[in-house]
Amino acid sequence: LLFESDFYIITMRMKKITVNLKERSYPIFIGEKLETLGGYLKKRFGPAKVFVVTNPKIKKLYFARLNQGLKKNGFEVSAGVMPDGERFKTLETVKKLYGLALKARLERNSIVIALGGGVAGDVAGFFAATYLRGLPLVQAPTTLLAMVDSSVGGKTGVDLAQGKNLVGAFYQPKAVWIDPSTLKTLPKRHVTNGMAEIIKYGIIKDKGFFELLEKNLDPVKEISPKVFEKMILGSCKIKAAVVSKDEREEKGLREILNFGHTFGHAIETLGNYKRFLHGEAVSMGMSIAARMAVRLGLLDGASLERIENLIEKIGLPSQVPQDIDPDRVFEVMGRDKKVRNGKARFVLPTDIGKVVIKSL
Numbered sequence: 001l002l003f004e005s006d007f008y009i010i011t012m013r014m015k016k017i018t019v020n021l022k023e024r025s026y027p028i029f030i031g032e033k034l035e036t037l038g039g040y041l042k043k044r045f046g047p048a049k050v051f052v053v054t055n056p057k058i059k060k061l062y063f064a065r066l067n068q069g070l071k072k073n074g075f076e077v078s079a080g081v082m083p084d085g086e087r088f089k090t091l092e093t094v095k096k097l098y099g100l101a102l103k104a105r106l107e108r109n110s111i112v113i114a115l116g117g118g119v120a121g122d123v124a125g126f127f128a129a130t131y132l133r134g135l136p137l138v139q140a141p142t143t144l145l146a147m148v149d150s151s152v153g154g155k156t157g158v159d160l161a162q163g164k165n166l167v168g169a170f171y172q173p174k175a176v177w178i179d180p181s182t183l184k185t186l187p188k189r190h191v192t193n194g195m196a197e198i199i200k201y202g203i204i205k206d207k208g209f210f211e212l213l214e215k216n217l218d219p220v221k222e223i224s225p226k227v228f229e230k231m232i233l234g235s236c237k238i239k240a241a242v243v244s245k246d247e248r249e250e251k252g253l254r255e256i257l258n259f260g261h262t263f264g265h266a267i268e269t270l271g272n273y274k275r276f277l278h279g280e281a282v283s284m285g286m287s288i289a290a291r292m293a294v295r296l297g298l299l300d301g302a303s304l305e306r307i308e309n310l311i312e313k314i315g316l317p318s319q320v321p322q323d324i325d326p327d328r329v330f331e332v333m334g335r336d337k338k339v340r341n342g343k344a345r346f347v348l349p350t351d352i353g354k355v356v357i358k359s360l
């Protein structure tokens with residue numbers, strides 16, 4: 001069993017998880033330091049130029065720590081700084097990065113490091129996928145969401161005015177380097193935001209992991225670094241296993257990662273992408289999906305209650321605010337790009353740790 005029996009033994013002893021994609025396989029390192037990435041890159045790639053894609057806020061907080069290790073190992077480093085925020089996840093930003101890359105005289109073997117949250121990661125990934133037809137990419141995520149979700153799996157891209165993530169490429173990194181100490185400066189709302197995806201992994205694939213969350217998450221106490229590390233390990237292990245089996249979402253397996261997302265995206269749209277963070281919308285989406293599963297006789301009421309309790313305990317919303325009409329959620333959902341042949345596809349839980357996909 002990939003997910004359960006060997007899971008805890010591996011997470012307790014190892015801090016490295018592999019995404020298995022034949023010649024494109026790559027490691028996810030968890031609990032490493034930004035300072036030591038340079039040493040790893042030197043061993044693996046030898047001398048090269050390094051281009052760090054980041055934003056001003058993260059640059060100020062963490063660039064020096066990363067750069068120190070890179071410099072020590074002889075890398076010639078330049079920074080591709082983009083403005084902070086989802087609204088800069090655009091082709092214009094990527095174009096500006098191409099300009100900076102030309103100035104830095106990047107070559108085919110130059111290494112791109114994405115230092116930041118999901119926005120920096122998606123933009124850096126798309127930049128790396130396209131500049132000179134592809135440069136080696138390393139993800140160094142600094143938000144919880146990026147650590148457990150966006151940095152793993154190779155989805156890269158930008159938004160168009162007409163919608164999110166409409167342009168992009170599947171482009172796997174060469175490594176993912178997770179330094180959980182960077183979470184110390186992450187605003188609480190963004191920490192909570194990342195927790196939504198962590199809960200999602202428990203619901204879709206691993207009851208034991210869900211129970212670990214139930215036991216370890218205390219809304220009053222601060223989450224300890226050790227618990228963070230465990231949660232990141234557990235999440236990456238599940239995402240890595242799913243991506244290893246269905247890289248491009250073609251076999252109906254990777255689709256389970258969209259649990260709560262079909263409703264979630266509609267809720268994000270209704271909030272004009274300002275009112276709710278992604279994880280908040282996904283939390284409401286997961287409860288809607290779970291309630292729908294109960295109505296269809298797929299899930300028992302006690303499991304629904306556990307799901308909603310955990311979401312609430314973490315400080316995420318399980319109910320859509322009163323002023324949003326539930327019918328509008330379904331209406332907007334009909335326009336989602338994940339609708340296939342006019343039918344909406346729902347990922348629905350049948351138990352904690354198990355989901356099915358239904359076309360309705």
Ligand SMILES: NC(=O)c1ccc[n+]([C@@H]2O[C@H](COP(=O)([O-])OP(=O)(O)OC[C@H]3O[C@@H](n4cnc5c(N)ncnc54)[C@H](O)[C@@H]3O)[C@@H](O)[C@H]2O)c1
Nearest residue numbers: 057084117118119120142143145146149150155182185186
């Ligand atoms: N590629 C994928 O598979 C995938 C999956 C999920 C989400 N995403 C994308 O990820 C994006 C959201 O990512 P996000 O939630 O990380 O948002 P984000 O990248 O905008 O980061 C959130 C905020 O936190 C700041 N920040 C980052 N790290 C920090 C730190 N350590 N300390 C203090 N502040 C810090 C950022 O500057 C930003 O202001 C969306 O664009 C979404 O589409 C992609």
Ligand SMILES: [Zn+2]
Nearest residue numbers: 149197278282
């Ligand atoms: Zn998500």
